[in-house]
Amino acid sequence: METEFRVANWADIPEIIALTNECFDENTPVEYAQRIWGEHMQDENQIYLNGYLDGELVAHMKITIVPTIYEDMNTFAILNHVCVKPSARRHHLGTKLLDAAFAICRDHGVKVVELWSKNFRQPAHAMYKKYGFEVVDAKFFSKDV
DSSP states (O other): OOEEEEEOOGGGHHHHHHHHHHHHTOOOOHHHHHHHHHHHTTOTTEEEEEEEETTEEEEEEEEEEEOOSOTTTOSEEEEEEEEEOGGGTTSSHHHHHHHHHHHHHHHTTOSEEEEOOOTTOHHHHHHHHHHTOOOOSOOOOOOOO
């Protein structure tokens, strides 16, 4: 099986949305994703990473690079919407996807990588811990605007 990881482009949006809708039980319309992509495609700190198995999109994540003026915090990255198509799991694609993301983060001078994951994704959490992520003593707060 041949695997390839690359930064996504405009033409990938329909496949990305189909995959993330499947993995996260979401209902994002392709048109919405295309509009948001168009508004932010020039921002080099917004990176969508795709993973392919034998030419089929089976893995995806969003990388957000956050440069700061704070020395201790430095530049950090947030990973979200990390997913592997259910039928393609057990091929270490999640680990390979993280490897590709960390290479991108190193190229951007990232000091720390943080990962957002919903509580119900326990198998994914096990993979993140095996990869070396630690659960930090923090809460994730959210409030609608």
